[in-house]
Amino acid sequence: MASATGCMLATAEDTYSIPMFTLEDLLRCLSEILGRGTSGTSYALEGYPALAARKIQCDNFTEDIIKDIQCNLLIHTKLSHPNVLRCHQVLCDGELVYVVVDRYRETVESMINRHKRKKQPISEQDIFLILEQIASGLAYLHDSGKVAANGESLPTIIHGGLMPINILASDNDKHFVLTDYGLPRELLQNGVSANAFSYSAPEELIHNRSSPASDIWALGCIIYELATLSRPTFASSDDSQSAFINDWKPNLISVESHLLRELLRYILILDPDARPSAKELVSLARDQTLVQLLASKELRAQVMSLQSEYEVLRQTLDNSNEKHRIELASLKEELDSKSNEISVLKNIIETRSADIGSLRKEVRTRSSRIDGLEAQCKGCISQLQALQKNSQQQQQQFAKATEELRMRVAQGFRLNNLIPMSDSSWTPLMHAVVVGDARAVKKYINDNRNKMNKDGDTALTLAARMGHKDIVELIDPTDKDGVTALMRAADRGDAGVVELLIPLQRGRQAPGKVYINGYTLRNRTALIGAAIYGHTDAAKLLMEHEGGMKDKEDMTALMYAALTNHTELVGLLMNTEGGVQNNEGRTALMYAAQFNSQDSVKLLLKKEACMKDKNGITALMVAANCNSPECVTLLLKKEACMKDNNGWTALMRATCNNSLECVRLLASKEGGIRTTHNVYWEDDDQAYPSESTASDIARRKGYREVLSILSKQSIK
Incomplete structure (x- = not known):
C-alpha cells in the first residue's frame, strides 16, 4: 500500500471538467456520510455536489488482496458506460483507499423500502426500465472485447455481488448504474449483509463458482423483489444443497405481472449455460412482445x-x-x-x-x-x-x-589352538570386539578406541567385519539427531569404512536438524552427505543402496550435487535420480542453472529439460533470473517460449533484472509473447497488467538499453 503521506494510484483518462484532487484537498472536502455499501462508506464532497468519495478500509486484508483491490480499481478508472458508475480518481492513505465517483441520491434498496412503507407497488414499466439499464451495464462488463479510451483492451468483469444495495438511482428514478463491480470477494464479504445469499446463484452457494450467468441469476432475484416488494427465499443459506434439485422451479405465485412471471421463468434456471445473456435481456426489456412469444x-x-x-x-x-x-x-x-x-x-x-x-x-x-x-x-x-x-x-x-573360549581369547590367546597372542598391536578392546563380548567392549571402550593394529583395522572396522551391529553402536553410537557411524564416514569420505558399514546401517535417515557444509537438513542420508562434500568414491558405494531417497524437503543427493557444483557426482547420480522434483517442484537442473554450473546443466538437460516447478518456472527462467547467459545459451533450444503460471517468460524475467546479455539471447525467441495475469514483480510496487510484453515491462521499468535491444529485434 501507499506510505502514510498518501499516493495517487490512478485517474480516469477523460475527466475534462472533473477536478484533480490531492489527498489533502480530498480529505478537507469530505462532508456528511451518504451511505454505507458492500465495499465501503460514501461521503459527500463539500463544494462538489455532483461528486462523492468512497472510503475503503484495507487494514484487515493481506498484501495480495490489497494489490488485487488496487489492480481492479486501476481498471475501473478506464471503464465508460452510462449504466456503470464512473470512477474518476483513486487515492490511497496508508491502509485507506479513496475513490472519487459520480454522486447519486438513492439505491434500488432504498427505493424498494420506500414503496414498502407506502404500500405502493412498483409499476411494470419502471421494472422493465431498471431491467434494461442494469442488463445493459452487465452486458458491457461481461464483454471481452471492450476497450479503454486509449485503445487498451479491458478484461471481462463479473460483478460477483449484485444486490439492490449496489444499484444506484438518480433523483427521478429514471437512470440506474451498477457499483461495487468486479471487486475481490474478501472485500465484498467484509461489508455484505446476512441476506446476500438471497441473490446468490445455486452454483455459487453449492460449488462456490461464479460466472456471468451468476450475475444474470442475481438480476432475476432483484426483478422478483421489485415485482413483489419482498426478498426472494428460494433457498436458505444452509439448505441450498437440498433445495436446488434437478427438477427445481421457482415459486412465482406472488408475481402478479404475466410478462414478468414468464421472464423470471426464463432467467431463474438451475443450469447456468441455459440462462439468457445480458444482451438478450436488454432486447427483451426493450421489446416486451418477445417475452410473450417466449411464453x-x-x-x-x-x-x-x-x-x-x-x-x-x-x-x-x-x-x-x-x-x-x-x-x-x-x-x-x-x-x-x-x-x-x-x-x-x-x-x-x-x-x-x-x-x-x-x-x-x-x-x-x-x-x-x-x-x-x-x-x-x-x-x-x-x-x-x-x-x-x-x-x-x-x-x-x-x-x-x-563361553570359556571367549574368555580365553579376551585374555590374549589366539584362536588357533589358543596359543597366547604375541601381536602387541591388538588391544583388549579389539579382542572383545572379535568375539562379540559386549560387556568387555564396554569395559575397554575408552582405551585406545581409534588405535589401529598392524593390519590397519580399528575396533570399529573389526566390529563391522564381524557383523556385530550392537558393538558398532557402542564404539561409534548414533547421536541424538539420528546421525550414524555410516553417515559420519560418508561425510569425511572414508570409503573403506563406508563399505564395511553399509550392510549394517544402509538406508537410515537422521530425523533431527543437521548442519552439513552450510546447509540445514532433516532426514539426511549417508549418500546426501557424500554428495554435499563431493566424496565420489563413497557416493559410488552408497548409490546402489540409498539412490532415490529424499530428505524432509524432498531434496535428493543429485540436487545437492548440482547445488554444490560437483559435476562428477551429477554424472554419477543422474541416471538414478534424474527427473525427481522436491516439494517446491524444483529439479537438479534448476539448481545447476541457479549457480551457473554449466557442465552440470549439459549433463542434466537430457533428463530434466522442460520441467516446471509449482509456480510454472523452468530452468531457463532461473538462468535468466540469475543473469547467467552461458546457461541461457545451453537451455534456449529446449525451453524457449515456455510460460510460468502468470504467463511470464524467461525474457520478461531478464528484462525486469536489466540482464542485457540474457535479453539479447532471448529477444528473438520470446519478444512477442504477452503475459496472462496481473503481476507484482519482486521488490517492485508496480502492477504489470495482463497482455504485457517484455517491451512494456522495460518501458515501465525505464530500462532504455533493454528497450533498444527489444525494439531492434522487433524491427527484424
Whole structure:
C-alpha cells in the first residue's frame, strides 16, 4: 500500500471538467456520510455536489488482496458506460483507499423500502426500465472485447455481488448504474449483509463458482423483489444443497405481472449455460412482445413434450405385456422340465443309499487299522522325547565351552589352538570386539578406541567385519539427531569404512536438524552427505543402496550435487535420480542453472529439460533470473517460449533484472509473447497488467538499453 503521506494510484483518462484532487484537498472536502455499501462508506464532497468519495478500509486484508483491490480499481478508472458508475480518481492513505465517483441520491434498496412503507407497488414499466439499464451495464462488463479510451483492451468483469444495495438511482428514478463491480470477494464479504445469499446463484452457494450467468441469476432475484416488494427465499443459506434439485422451479405465485412471471421463468434456471445473456435481456426489456412469444413457445414445447412422453409410456407398456407373456410361457416349459429332473433325482438317491451302506462297512474296517497305528506312534513319541533331552544337554555343554573360549581369547590367546597372542598391536578392546563380548567392549571402550593394529583395522572396522551391529553402536553410537557411524564416514569420505558399514546401517535417515557444509537438513542420508562434500568414491558405494531417497524437503543427493557444483557426482547420480522434483517442484537442473554450473546443466538437460516447478518456472527462467547467459545459451533450444503460471517468460524475467546479455539471447525467441495475469514483480510496487510484453515491462521499468535491444529485434 501507499506510505502514510498518501499516493495517487490512478485517474480516469477523460475527466475534462472533473477536478484533480490531492489527498489533502480530498480529505478537507469530505462532508456528511451518504451511505454505507458492500465495499465501503460514501461521503459527500463539500463544494462538489455532483461528486462523492468512497472510503475503503484495507487494514484487515493481506498484501495480495490489497494489490488485487488496487489492480481492479486501476481498471475501473478506464471503464465508460452510462449504466456503470464512473470512477474518476483513486487515492490511497496508508491502509485507506479513496475513490472519487459520480454522486447519486438513492439505491434500488432504498427505493424498494420506500414503496414498502407506502404500500405502493412498483409499476411494470419502471421494472422493465431498471431491467434494461442494469442488463445493459452487465452486458458491457461481461464483454471481452471492450476497450479503454486509449485503445487498451479491458478484461471481462463479473460483478460477483449484485444486490439492490449496489444499484444506484438518480433523483427521478429514471437512470440506474451498477457499483461495487468486479471487486475481490474478501472485500465484498467484509461489508455484505446476512441476506446476500438471497441473490446468490445455486452454483455459487453449492460449488462456490461464479460466472456471468451468476450475475444474470442475481438480476432475476432483484426483478422478483421489485415485482413483489419482498426478498426472494428460494433457498436458505444452509439448505441450498437440498433445495436446488434437478427438477427445481421457482415459486412465482406472488408475481402478479404475466410478462414478468414468464421472464423470471426464463432467467431463474438451475443450469447456468441455459440462462439468457445480458444482451438478450436488454432486447427483451426493450421489446416486451418477445417475452410473450417466449411464453407461447415454451407452452407449445411443453405440450409436445407431454405427447412424446405419452407415446413412450404406451410403447413401454405394450413391450412390457409382451415380455410378461413370453416369460409365462417360458416358466411353464421350465416347470415341466423340473418335474422330469425330480424323477431322475429320486432314482439317484436310491442308488446312493446303497453306496452309503457299503462305505459304512469299510469305515469300520479302517478304524481297527487306525487303533494299531496309534499304539506304534506312542512308542515313537517316547524315543523322540529322549532324543530332545539328550540334545538339550549337548547344547548346554556347547554354550559352556563357547563361553570359556571367549574368555580365553579376551585374555590374549589366539584362536588357533589358543596359543597366547604375541601381536602387541591388538588391544583388549579389539579382542572383545572379535568375539562379540559386549560387556568387555564396554569395559575397554575408552582405551585406545581409534588405535589401529598392524593390519590397519580399528575396533570399529573389526566390529563391522564381524557383523556385530550392537558393538558398532557402542564404539561409534548414533547421536541424538539420528546421525550414524555410516553417515559420519560418508561425510569425511572414508570409503573403506563406508563399505564395511553399509550392510549394517544402509538406508537410515537422521530425523533431527543437521548442519552439513552450510546447509540445514532433516532426514539426511549417508549418500546426501557424500554428495554435499563431493566424496565420489563413497557416493559410488552408497548409490546402489540409498539412490532415490529424499530428505524432509524432498531434496535428493543429485540436487545437492548440482547445488554444490560437483559435476562428477551429477554424472554419477543422474541416471538414478534424474527427473525427481522436491516439494517446491524444483529439479537438479534448476539448481545447476541457479549457480551457473554449466557442465552440470549439459549433463542434466537430457533428463530434466522442460520441467516446471509449482509456480510454472523452468530452468531457463532461473538462468535468466540469475543473469547467467552461458546457461541461457545451453537451455534456449529446449525451453524457449515456455510460460510460468502468470504467463511470464524467461525474457520478461531478464528484462525486469536489466540482464542485457540474457535479453539479447532471448529477444528473438520470446519478444512477442504477452503475459496472462496481473503481476507484482519482486521488490517492485508496480502492477504489470495482463497482455504485457517484455517491451512494456522495460518501458515501465525505464530500462532504455533493454528497450533498444527489444525494439531492434522487433524491427527484424
